Amino acid sequence: MSLLTSLARLRxxxxxxxxxxxxxxxxxxxxRPMVFIPLKLSGEAAAPLAAMLGSDRERPHLFVVTQxxxxxxxxxxxxxxxxxxxxxxxxxxxxxxxVERRNADPYERALDAPQIIVPNQAGVAFTRLLGxxxxxxxxxxxxxxxxSVPLLGRWLxxxxxxxxxxxxxxxxxxxEELGRHWASGQSGLEDANLAALLGWITTGPSDExxxxxxxxxxxxxxxxxxDAEVLAPAIESESAERIxxxxxxxxxxxxxxxxxxxxxxxxxxxxxxxAQRWEQDRGSFSGMAVHISEGAPPQARRDGAxxxxxxxxxxxxAQAAYDVQRAYDDPLVMAEYRLTGEAFAGEVVETVPDNxxxxxxxxxxxxxxxxxxxxxxxxxxxxxxxxxxRRGQGAELxxxxxxxxxxxxxxxxxxxxxxxxxxxxxxxxxxxxxxxTDDFQGSPALPEAEATPWTHGGPPQxxxxxxxxxxxxWS
Amino acid sequence: xxxxxxxGDHVHRLEALRGITPQQPHDARAIAALAANPGCTxxxxxxxxxxxxxxAARHLGFPAxxxxxxxxxxxxxxxxxxxxxxxxxxLLRMLRELLGLPVAEVSYHDVENVGAHLRHAHTRAxxxxxxREGQDAGTLxxxxxxxxxxAGHTAYLEPDVVAFQLGGRFHIVEIKSxxxxxGQADPSAxxxxxxxxxxxxxxxxxxxxxxxHDPLKVSHDVVLVCPENFANRPVATLVxxxxxxxxxxxxxxxxxxxxxxxxxxxxxxSFDLRPDEDGRPTRPVAELADALRRTTARYAPDCxxxxxxxxxxxxxxxxxxxxxxxxxxxRDELGGVASVxxxxxxxxxxxxxxxxxxxxxxxxRNAERLRRECLN
Numbered sequence: 103m104s105l106l107t108s109l110a111r112l113r114x115x116x117x118x119x120x121x122x123x124x125x126x127x128x129x130x131x132x133x134r135p136m137v138f139i140p141l142k143l144s145g146e147a148a149a150p151l152a153a154m155l156g157s158d159r160e161r162p163h164l165f166v167v168t169q170x171x172x173x174x175x176x177x178x179x180x181x182x183x184x185x186x187x188x189x190x191x192x193x194x195x196x197x198x199x200x201v202e203r204r205n206a207d208p209y210e211r212a213l214d215a216p217q218i219i220v221p222n223q224a225g226v227a228f229t230r231l232l233g234x235x236x237x238x239x240x241x242x243x244x245x246x247x248x249x250s251v252p253l254l255g256r257w258l259x260x261x262x263x264x265x266x267x268x269x270x271x272x273x274x275x276x277x278e279e280l281g282r283h284w285a286s287g288q289s290g291l292e293d294a295n296l297a298a299l300l301g302w303i304t305t306g307p308s309d310e311x312x313x314x315x316x317x318x319x320x321x322x323x324x325x326x327x328x329d330a331e332v333l334a335p336a337i338e339s340e341s342a343e344r345i346x347x348x349x350x351x352x353x354x355x356x357x358x359x360x361x362x363x364x365x366x367x368x369x370x371x372x373x374x375x376x377a378q379r380w381e382q383d384r385g386s387f388s389g390m391a392v393h394i395s396e397g398a399p400p401q402a403r404r405d406g407a408x409x410x411x412x413x414x415x416x417x418x419x420a421q422a423a424y425d426v427q428r429a430y431d432d433p434l435v436m437a438e439y440r441l442t443g444e445a446f447a448g449e450v451v452e453t454v455p456d457n458x459x460x461x462x463x464x465x466x467x468x469x470x471x472x473x474x475x476x477x478x479x480x481x482x483x484x485x486x487x488x489x490x491x492r493r494g495q496g497a498e499l500x501x502x503x504x505x506x507x508x509x510x511x512x513x514x515x516x517x518x519x520x521x522x523x524x525x526x527x528x529x530x531x532x533x534x535x536x537x538x539t540d541d542f543q544g545s546p547a548l549p550e551a552e553a554t555p556w557t558h559g560g561p562p563q564x565x566x567x568x569x570x571x572x573x574x575x576w577s
Numbered sequence: 578x579x580x581x582x583x584x585g586d587h588v589h590r591l592e593a594l595r596g597i598t599p600q601q602p603h604d605a606r607a608i609a610a611l612a613a614n615p616g617c618t619x620x621x622x623x624x625x626x627x628x629x630x631x632x633a634a635r636h637l638g639f640p641a642x643x644x645x646x647x648x649x650x651x652x653x654x655x656x657x658x659x660x661x662x663x664x665x666x667x668l669l670r671m672l673r674e675l676l677g678l679p680v681a682e683v684s685y686h687d688v689e690n691v692g693a694h695l696r697h698a699h700t701r702a703x704x705x706x707x708x709r710e711g712q713d714a715g716t717l718x719x720x721x722x723x724x725x726x727x728a729g730h731t732a733y734l735e736p737d738v739v740a741f742q743l744g745g746r747f748h749i750v751e752i753k754s755x756x757x758x759x760g761q762a763d764p765s766a767x768x769x770x771x772x773x774x775x776x777x778x779x780x781x782x783x784x785x786x787x788x789x790h791d792p793l794k795v796s797h798d799v800v801l802v803c804p805e806n807f808a809n810r811p812v813a814t815l816v817x818x819x820x821x822x823x824x825x826x827x828x829x830x831x832x833x834x835x836x837x838x839x840x841x842x843x844x845x846x847s848f849d850l851r852p853d854e855d856g857r858p859t860r861p862v863a864e865l866a867d868a869l870r871r872t873t874a875r876y877a878p879d880c881x882x883x884x885x886x887x888x889x890x891x892x893x894x895x896x897x898x899x900x901x902x903x904x905x906x907x908r909d910e911l912g913g914v915a916s917v918x919x920x921x922x923x924x925x926x927x928x929x930x931x932x933x934x935x936x937x938x939x940x941x942r943n944a945e946r947l948r949r950e951c952l953n
Contacts, residue, residue, distance in 0.1 A: 105941070113921065144649040145652035170648075334648070477947075
């Protein structure tokens with residue numbers, strides 16, 4: 103957390119209402135999001151209890167496991183959930199565009215992709231476990247399950263993994279996204295409570311948000327008091343209707359909160375780089391869809407060494423790009439870098455638009471710009487700079503001191519003798535420059551999986567599904 | 578541990594703090610939690626005096642937000658019963674693999690068979706004999722009862738199982754019902770189990786030392802038994818608890834230095850709940866709250882998952898407008914500016930920085946300028 107966010111939290115606490123820490127929305131919000139609120143049985147790793155889900159806020163689906171310790175009922179529940187989620191996911195695979203690639207065959211990319219929104223990080227973690235516990239199940243032999251169960255398991259695994267990918271919007275958690283855009287007057291720990299965080303953003307804090315009788319937890323864990331006083335007797339009674347209605351009371355409030363969160367986030371204008379990141383999400387989704395249609399085996403229990411290293415490198419690059427893109431998209435995020443001296447903003451006070459460097463054929467246009475700023479500039483001369491106002495341009499810091507910064511534009515000026523209109527900032531224009539740049543970083547050279555060195559366990563065994571996976575015991 | 582010896586005055590003062598409220602016995606979980614917020618004087622005093630913080634919080638109208646689901650309790654008991662069934666047969670199978678216990682020569686002692694009041698003495702005798710004879714046979718002690726001195730009071734502790742193996746080492750066995758899935762478990766659950774097991778390791782080491790044996794015969798590697806994947810089949814893992822042991826020792830030693838804290842307290846201060854015959858507290862709530870407020874708490878949001886008094890202290894921090902409410906990160910970033918009003922005053926420029934606050938004041942003013950510029 104930066105000092106800027108800390109200050110916003112202090113202000114929120116003082117004023118009794120959350121403060122914005124972003125001026126645009128930094129994630130893609132689907133026109134047709136799927137809200138998914140799973141509940142699990144306390145004390146079990148991945149025993150589903152119920153889920154409320156759907157893409158129509160007026161008509162949520164509620165599926166309940168009326169005897170959570172019964173293996174068959176659990177898989178029947180998973181099949182019910184698959185009956186809603188799979189058609190939703192598959193509805194995005196038909197409309198595609200052809201993407202040309204350099205040095206590779208063109209591929210088909212979905213024009214739009216599914217977006218499954220869960221209440222919190224614990225919801226993502228439970229989705230991952232649900233995926234893990236179902237993707238290896240077999241449709242024949244002992245303990246057969248419906249065909250949709252292992253298929254859903256693979257998709258849930260994919261979505262939960264993608265949620266860990268910086269900047270991805272395929273499976274956002276509501277509390278995370280709200281917390282990225284508003285600073286509440288409570289701690290980060292307390293922000294994990296959806297009702298409490300939404301309270302801060304809309305009407306101000308209230309103790310009701312922490313009262314499980316008024317706002318039940320947003321899952322996947324249920325309130326222990328509810329378990330003891332309502333759910334346990336209901337399960338004891340063996341009345342499916344009673345159990346279903348009991349769980350409905352725990353899910354409906356969160357259902358309303360989820361759509362409220364979506365409305366709040368939808369009201370923010372979308373950041374300029376969001377479409378680019380969503381494009382990557384669409385590409386990734388299409389890749390997964392192809393993978394499944396080609397009959398590839400379910401995701402392995404653990405990544406091999408090379409696959410893990412490659413994944414980590416991809417995530418690091420995505421994180422770096424995400425940080426830079428958010429700063430370029432949003433002056434309030436850029437302000438954090440201005441505070442630490444990695445960026446500065448101010449008014450142009452002087453320009454030399456036709457300044458050149460070199461002689462004869464190597465003569466190049468290098469306009470000079472002098473900016474007056476109140477920001478503390480800690481960048482040394484020679485630093486490469488970029489600017490959100492002219493994203494194609496690159497500049498270099500010449501000198502800085504006494505509130506004045508001189509820079510020269512080094513990239514994106516074209517070949518002409520005079521700059522194109524608008525290419526050089528005018529006197530009086532407000533501009534911002536930063537040393538943050540989203541330069542392409544090559545991927546690290548990693549060996550082929552078959553050439554994994556012995557230090558990393560040697561080549562991984564190829565995954566072959568066997569009966570043991572399918573027969574994995576279930577308590 | 579000589580630092581844990583009784584010190585007359587200080588014990589007397591702690592007893593006065595508690596008044597007629599019966600002493601709350603510490604269990605391993607409570608002792609492990611002592612190390613959670615070492616800077617909190619209020620907690621140190623209440624724990625030292627053995628006050629039931631949960632009862633106090635309830636009486637104050639700020640009941641703790643904890644509770645365990647009956648499903649989780651059932652599941653925990655079921656799993657423990659499964660591991661311990663038939664004389665710990667399942668446990669033995671795992672220990673053989675993990676620690677190399679000899680197959681044939683393993684005996685099983687259920688200490689509970691001797692009756693509750695004798696359990697501690699019986700455990701002592703059994704452990705003494707095992708350590709003295711250094712027999713080759715592996716032995717499992719079920720339901721042992723250990724003790725540990727906490728600020729002058731004896732706490733009795735019940736580890737799940739103590740295993741004694743070939744080569745003369747004792748291992749604490751901790752049975753937990755959270756799952757290990759593909760070799761990975763919830764890190765916070767593992768950390769809590771490790772902290773709890775460290776309490777048992779320390780208690781057993783103290784016992785050996787008292788009996789004149791080498792305390793290091795108790796291994797710092799505890800055996801954590803959890804269900805594997807989604808089934809009930811248990812899997813055992815060794816967990817090194819040296820770090821947790823060090824933290825625990827430091828904290829327990831610190832508790833014996835309560836004298837300094839006690840000296841600063843007014844003589845008439847008491848945390849007594851004044852329970853009636855049925856154990857219901859009768860002390861006026863305002864009076865108790867007032868007594869608590871005369872000791873300094875160090876509230877942090879982490880308290881919400883560790884301390885029964887958390888809601889009371891959070892309410893106090895709110896009334897004081899303390900920046901602690903926002904978490905340690907914010908507090909650290911503010912570098913010694915404790916109150917919200919002070920920090921905002923520095924940011925607005927309506928308050929002049931005190932000595933040493935110039936740097937943070939400059940940063941806050943700058944941050945305020947930037948926020949205004951971007952939001953207008």
